Amino acid sequence: MSLRHALLGLLADRPMSGYQLTRAFDGSLAHVWSARHSQIYPELARLRDKGLIDLVDEGPRGRKTYAATPEGIEELRRWMLETDGDRGGRDPAYLRVFFLWLLEPADAAAYVRRLAEHHRTTLARYEAAAAEGSPTTARERAFRVALEAGIRHERALLDWAGWALHELEPSR
Amino acid sequence: MSLRHALLGLLADRPMSGYQLTRAFDGSLAHVWSARHSQIYPELARLRDKGLIDLVDEGPRGRKTYAATPEGIEELRRWMLETDGDRGGRDPAYLRVFFLWLLEPADAAAYVRRLAEHHRTTLARYEAAAAEGSPTTARERAFRVALEAGIRHERALLDWAGWALHELEPSR
């Protein structure tokens, strides 16, 4: 169950509310995991029941801020090293690429161009994030390492899209 | 619902049984989508009810072979062009990378080395598949294009792992 550990990981860094966690899944974490608030709030309640997180503050508008407990961090560390059971990633965008042959060449090319556009914007966003300030803490350095994976991934697929457009030309 | 369209895409290429489809998800498709037989068989029944696939043959051991109908291919084409609603990919292996700072440096390095090993074997498998014969049909050429995305993805992350190991050295 990765959602649980994603929440623990975020809360191990700093205390956050369910609302802030929801927004974290729309940000830098979006390409590796995501979740809606309707899944997050009940999961936070379960994590609290198990003593893996603590309610550390209550603010305006009913805001509840949680932090990971030592037991929570322990559980997260355990999960980090327990790699088997990882199932292959799921990616509808690249599932479609397997079936491009069913489209008219013009539609297939348009699809690949749209993918390229998407990779281009994401890459720019990541590169901008990487450019601002150099990491100092272990946490910041690890984040930079994760970001680099995203950058190389986006760059590789952007290059691929260019190659693919050439390869899919009907004339060839 | 991507499973439905993955099945349609596979059956658009050639008629297959539920068992063969199950194995297809363990093969080249594994890194973009996967499903167990317990999900596939009921879905095939639903697809048949909707007239998107036909039962074209029954063989030994109760084997049932299905093929996509024209309506099925039409539905698949529609899905190919309807890209919104794609949610970000999910990848527990790279979710862990965001939390590497929580591990002892030695454990973090071991984790990255394991990722590298995984990318190395997958890359070798893809490159071997790419090396055998040159594609002739539109279907084969599109498959080669999809394979190339896999190759570049694996290569990029293998390179990343090497860089990350250097970057995570405690001495730095």
Add this chain to the structure above:
DNA sequence: GCCTCCATGTAATTGGTTACATGATTCT
């Protein structure tokens, strides 16, 4: 006063995994 964003929750439904259950064919 109204709009936007902050903030949390529940209910209904669909998607996906694990476990249960059965049996035929082929190979050795």
Add this chain to the structure above:
DNA sequence: AGAATCATGTAACCAATTACATGGAGGC
């Protein structure tokens, strides 16, 4: 005869999305 593989299905459970529902705080 026994093992491996082929082959299909159902049931129970867990994970995730969509829709429903409510209200406070801050800006204009």
